[in-house]
Amino acid sequence: MAEVPRRGAESGPGWPEEPVVAAPRPDWRETLRTASDLALLGIVVALVSLPVVTVGAAVATASAALHTWIETGSWPGLRPVLRDFRRAVIPGILPTVLAGIAAAVLAVNLLALTRGVVPGGVPLIVVTAALTAAAGGFAGLTVVRLGQQGGPGWRDAVRGAAGCVRVRPATLLGTAGTVALATLLCVLILPPLTPILVGYTLFGLHATTRRLAGPTPS
Template sequence: MTGQPAPNWPEEPAGPAATRPDWRDTLRNATDLALLGIVVTLAALPVVTAGAAVATGSAALHHWIENGSWPGVRPVLHDLRRALLPGIVATVIGVAAAAVLTVNLLALSRGVVPGGTVLVAVTAVLTAAAGGFAGLTVVQLGRQAGQGWRVAARAAGRIVLARPATLIGTAGTVALAAVLCALILPLLTPILVGYTLFGLHATTRRLTREPASG
């Protein structure tokens, strides 16, 4: 990862005053995001470290967005160590919730459990909403240096209540990533992790942006 500036965000001025990034900067940013995804995936391979890996990756991405450069290796490792234990609890809860929703969806779609198309649709919507809420929580974790899952979840809940469209946006981002992971080669999945984190942060920033006064 390099110390190059992050791409322009929606809240920055548009038009002649805005500076369009050079194609080399765009390529460098895309490469950095791909590398971020690969590093997060490798750190999550033991499974129990998945929560800490995602939280630390989100924090590093937030630092890049806010400061235009990536944090150093030592701060990242320090954040990862602090996030390990809380991340294990979050991983267990996340895996359990995902397993329950997936089993229910498969059972309904195969007719093992009665309910028909309506319950399949309801379960699919709930699954997408859960994924969107998890994504929004990860964004909040990034804003908190990867610490405080409960605080991040409560903050995500407040955002959903105040701006329901944010949940739709993050749910769409997670759903798109899941579809792409299912359609393309599994070897490219780690790269998508970085782009998904970026998409979650960008979507949240856009949809929670305060409207300009006047």
């Protein structure tokens, strides 16, 4: 590792210069391994979510595992992951149903507006699209909070997300943009790669939240 000489704040005549050790950059193998891990994470989440009622548990468990990887540099073992998933199945059913209903209502309204079935024109389309993006961003922020608190506890995650938005409103814009971009890629450009994009979207949500609100938003 290269050492970059730098004079410390207390340095002066007679004081030795303090070397600063530059952090090594990850090589292509580490980058490829990270990309593969995230792709595999997305595929596993998609497969576990096939029964539909397990979507909430799958997302919560994946978010918690991803948070552990971000914090420690290693993924949790299979046994604790399965334990967390079992604990999250029942609490995750209601959030899954509510999220599905909300997504369906917003999607139907947006589709009806764009096709002219419902009057309102461009202004109402813009408002509905903005509400849809905000709802997606808040859902993404809630998923991040679930991971940061270890998986279970949807109410606490929602309260944490709401508190984060009050303190750092830009966080909602960041997570909304992440979800909107992922949705655009899945629907319009890369539908077959949707399972893989799930892992990258989760990582993007965690990275965006840490960037805009810090490691633990409040």
